[in-house]
Amino acid sequence: xxxxxxxxxxxxxxxxxxxxxxxxxxxxxxxxxxxxxxxxxxxxxxxxxxxxxxxxxxxxxxxxxxxxxxxxxxxxxxxxxxxxxxxxxxxxxxxxxxxxxxxxxxxxxxxxxxxxxxxxxxxxxxxxxxxxxxxxxxxxxxxxxxxxxxxxxxxxxxxxxxxxxxxxxxxxxxxxxxxxxxxxxxxxxxxxxxxxxxxxxxxxxxxxxxxxxxxxxxxxxxxxxxxxx
Numbered sequence: 001x002x003x004x005x006x007x008x009x010x011x012x013x014x015x016x017x018x019x020x021x022x023x024x025x026x027x028x029x030x031x032x033x034x035x036x037x038x039x040x041x042x043x044x045x046x047x048x049x050x051x052x053x054x055x056x057x058x059x060x061x062x063x064x065x066x067x068x069x070x071x072x073x074x075x076x077x078x079x080x081x082x083x084x085x086x087x088x089x090x091x092x093x094x095x096x097x098x099x100x101x102x103x104x105x106x107x108x109x110x111x112x113x114x115x116x117x118x119x120x121x122x123x124x125x126x127x128x129x130x131x132x133x134x135x136x137x138x139x140x141x142x143x144x145x146x147x148x149x150x151x152x153x154x155x156x157x158x159x160x161x162x163x164x165x166x167x168x169x170x171x172x173x174x175x176x177x178x179x180x181x182x183x184x185x186x187x188x189x190x191x192x193x194x195x196x197x198x199x200x201x202x203x204x205x206x207x208x209x210x211x212x213x214x215x216x217x218x219x220x221x222x223x224x225x226x227x228x229x
Contacts, residue, residue, distance in 0.1 A: 015053050015063070018043055023064040026105040029146040031061050048083055065109065073096050073131035080139055084207055085183055085216040087139055092160070092179040099144045100175070101166045107168050110161055130155050139204065148197050152189045184220040 002049040003190050022041045025034045037056055040047045075094035076086050109125065136153045137145055145153065160182055166180055187207075194204040211217045 011053070014045075018050060018053055018060060019063045022060050023068060023105075025059065025103075026064055026108075027102040029104050031057075031105060032108065036060075038122075062124070065124050068102060068105070069128045073128045076132045076135040078135070078139070080141075083211050083215050083217075084139060085187070085211055085218075088183045088186060089179060089216055091135075092182050094158060096167075096175050096179055097165065098126040099168065103168050107165055110165055112137055114139055129154075129157055140207070142203070146199050147191045148200050149203065152186075152193050152200075156186050156189055180216055180219070183216040187217050187220055 019085065022034070022039050025038060025042060034049055035056075037047055039057075039060065040050045043050070050060070054063065070093075075098055076091055078091050109121070131149075133153055136156075137143070137149075138187070140149075142149065163178055163182060167173060168174065188198065190204050190207065194200040208217055
């Protein structure tokens with residue numbers, strides 16, 4: 001039989017609880033629209049107690065963003081096995097899972113605003129982009145990227161971000177189509193670069209060498225050939 005006595009949380013447990021509550025609220029609405037009072041109420045504690053663990057909403061937001069950024073960076077991790085196109089498609093599905101789950105917070109973060117303009121939050125955003133960049137290089141089996149490859153990969157990561165933001169604004173294009181389109185975009189960016197650079201041409205040939213006939217890269221080739229006909 002329960003005594004009705006609630007266990008008192010330790011300092012770190014309470015901090016983690018508040019981070020989780022804040023992240024949940026920031027996932028539903030822009031951080032600028034969420035008050036400390038709402039966070040306290042959702043956590044079942046008083047407003048002054050929130051300030052006991054965090055000096056202000058920005059510090060709590062930064063802590064929540066750190067957890068979210070680690071989650072988002074992890075979405076780009078993928079076993080380096082099987083065709084590259086299929087791997088990138090799985091990555092894009094997990095990326096859009098995150099965007100779907102944290103829509104308003106993701107949009108506020110990428111578009112900027114009073115709650116997200118600190119050097120700490122900017123550093124976290126950059127860390128996610130860098131983690132994604134390093135994961136893609138690992139999939140390409142490249143340690144030191146030549147200049148054109150770096151341009152392709154970083155441009156593609158920016159394209160994925162902007163595509164997700166446009167999708168959130170009305171969701172007018174089916175998500176699954178955009179996931180495939182972004183994989184096609186990666187191949188297209190690489191192909192355009194390969195047309196101008198021998199090193200990229202060699203890399204592109206290695207990229208598509210083991211791609212199956214029913215994979216996303218082959219699908220793009222079929223669609224382009226149909227347009228040419």
